[in-house]
Amino acid sequence: MAPIPEDITAFLAEPHDSREYRRALAVKLALLGYLYAAISEMLDVTPGFISQAKKAYAQYGVDGFTLKYQGMQPYLSPEERQSVLDWLQDQQEWSVALLQTHIETTYGIVFQSQQSYYQLLDEAKITYKKSPAHESSA
Structure with a gap:
């Protein structure tokens, strides 16, 4: 032995x-x-x-x-997330595309799912709804 x-x-x-x-x-x-x-x-x-x-x-x-997997790390740190929420509330106009561009240029992050952007808008207390599809009159 x-x-x-x-x-x-x-x-x-x-x-x-x-x-x-x-x-x-x-x-x-x-x-x-x-x-x-x-x-x-x-x-x-x-x-x-x-x-x-x-x-x-x-x-x-x-x-x-030891376990190597420690769970998926959030893309934005809590401080960065708060900064994005503050930025959203300071905007006169907003869109998902504008939010996406801001996060990408400021933090170098692109979320995999559009839902992540909608969650940020929701956290910032910004109401949104999808615009109805425009029907073409023929």
Whole structure:
């Protein structure tokens, strides 16, 4: 049996997300010589999970156990968002196109969805409605 590296022992002694803890524990058990089938059954993980955790540990150390995805970051910081809302309220006229241009030129951001622009207008207490499609008289 190989001795367990101190960094894994220290990682397991600290509070972590259960998924991170499971990765570290899977690697620890693998290093202790447990078969992947036994680890899979004990931790309710797949052999691929164990293999990936070991690979991540070999490459990054205990940082390989941590979750990389921390949620999607908002495009505008809270301060930038407030600045846009203030800007909107200072405008005499507005449109989604004008708002889009302002955000792109000021912050270098283009939202993927038009809904994001409408949400900003709503937050700024600006009422809007789509104009009806003009019918051509033939």
